Amino acid sequence: MAEIVLEQDNPGLKSLCDEFRANNKIPPEKFELYQVKRGLRNPDGTGVMAGLTTICNVHGYLIADGERIPDEGKLTYRGIDLRDIVEGCIAEKRFGFEEVAWLLLFGELPSTEQLQTFCKTLNSYRELPEYFAEDMIIKAPSKNIMNKLARSVLALYSYDENPDDTSLQNNMRQAIQLIARMPTIMTYAYQVKRRHFDKQSMYFHPIDPSHSTAQAILNAIRPDRVFTDEEAKLLDLCLILHAEHGGGNNSTFAARVLSSTGTDIYSSMAAAIGSLKGPKHGGANHRVMMMMNEIMENVHNWEDETELENYLEKIVRGEACDHSGLIYGMGHAVYTLSDPRAVILRTKAHKMAEERNMLKKFELFERVEKLAPNAFAHVKGEMKVISANVDFYSGLVYEMLGIPSDLFTPLFAVSRIAGWCAHRIEEMETCGRIMRPAYRSLSKSKPYISLDQRNAK
Known part of the structure; x- marks a missing residue:
């Protein structure tokens, strides 16, 4: 076998990746079988309880009869x-x-x-x-x-x-x-x-x-x-x-x-x-501005909600922007009805947009915030309660302040x-205790094969 040149598009490196994929597969259903909480999330999307803190509390929903009930977001620092x-x-x-x-x-x-x-x-x-x-x-x-x-x-x-x-x-x-x-x-x-x-x-x-x-x-x-x-x-x-x-x-x-x-x-x-x-x-605020710039370039009439929602649906289907299927700045792991940080920033951004003759751009952000839940619902087939998070407006505020992306x-x-x-x-x-969660092994026992026998295969 010739020496492998480790350059991104080199065929030798591609063969290494193919080798990895052939030997490293975990069927998605195994996670459910073994009740693995991927992303340290419970089945209802809440986080696995991993510790206690007196520093901060993030409130975004209520629990009633075992179900998550959307609620207005609240963030406290040391109880304030x-x-x-x-x-x-x-x-x-x-x-x-x-x-x-x-x-x-x-x-x-x-x-x-x-x-x-x-x-x-x-x-x-x-x-x-x-x-x-x-x-x-x-x-x-x-x-x-x-x-x-x-x-x-x-x-x-x-x-x-x-x-x-x-x-x-x-x-x-x-x-x-x-x-x-x-x-x-x-x-x-x-x-x-x-x-x-x-x-x-x-x-x-x-x-x-x-x-x-x-x-x-x-x-x-x-x-x-x-x-x-x-x-x-x-x-x-x-x-x-x-x-x-x-x-x-x-x-x-x-x-x-x-x-x-x-x-x-x-x-x-x-x-x-x-x-x-x-x-x-944290990199989402930059992605928000990249996404919004693409929307501004491809949506001809920013005030046409039908045209805008159609483009947002293309984003959700992975057909536009970075093809991730994400509308950056929308949704949060905890907040449902509102992110209090986004609410505060939206008010400040509105005021500054009026002062700096950027109101049309700000209104486009508001329109995307309004239409994003519908776009997700039409593409995914389910209506989720989502709202803008802090990243959605922070990049716009930074841009208004002349801060580079x-x-x-x-x-x-x-x-x-x-x-x-x-x-x-x-x-x-x-x-006072090292964090050490568990991972279940799916590997099966197999014998060690000597090098000359491997070469003979």
Whole structure:
């Protein structure tokens, strides 16, 4: 047999894949036979109970007589309704992400003095370690910012004098540093990506120690460093909405699984970032905008609901967009009637669309949200209760803020690391047992055959 060249379209590699497929088949009916809960989901779609948490609660339905009853979505951080947090920050005309990070980490809202001290601490750690940017980001550019975030977080291990100490004190120190440094890593990686792959100018603005996280991000990605208070507050709102979503979402669960082994915080956070990168998880907001752009190109009359619904049905049948059969941004594992984060973002997006002469585009989003359930019902033959999730409107809001699509999912990670760190610490301090679910083996016993006998076959 000739040497196999491992290139994607090489016939030799194709033969290896054929070999794999021939020897690795699991009939779908076996999952039902052995009552395997694929995706760690119960038959009714609810998640398998895998742990306990005091950090967050995600409410999307009621259970009555063993059946799921759709209900309005509600999200609480440490028992406090997310809407109350948002409305409180808006009423007091201040930034809220830092307060939310404190709440998630420590369990109670901070006092004025605690919040001021926490913000100063975060700002003191915004700068990356000496030579880190040159060695880890500039010298090794990546087309995908999420990839660079994961690699850079792993690399921070080498710059930590005490990386493997998993005590509460050290975990807290590392968590706060990571929350502070993630925006800087993201914006540096974006600039390097622009220069190396997009052949555009690269610029690194000085960090302003008085800036909130949202202000620091806009300061770093805008060439002229100019942004309005309204824009910064809207980005801050997005960070608040994305900061946490319970222990069962894929990336947070990944962080908890790794943390249960006792590994270092950098390994567990890199795993969470890798999870969030997936298009079925955090990468969905980028896919929403790609899908909507294709809809805008192929639907001639955006106001014609019949034409629009016909195209949505093509998407569900896998005949349009990325052929996945998914209408990105629609539906959620927990929420049924509404996703409270999407409800908040829809209101903000509407206001900004009016101000920026983008109302026609916003109304198209609303129309897709309205017609998507019918499209699914016509194609699948069953009517499910689905609503827009946070990803459906977040990309549109980012676009209105002039944020490039390369940063849609990384911004999610910059925000969610506050929740990840809170869950890591909770896992290590309250659980104390490595996660180890079971997999049933379907392999049958067979004898070992010597190499010369295999060659004779």
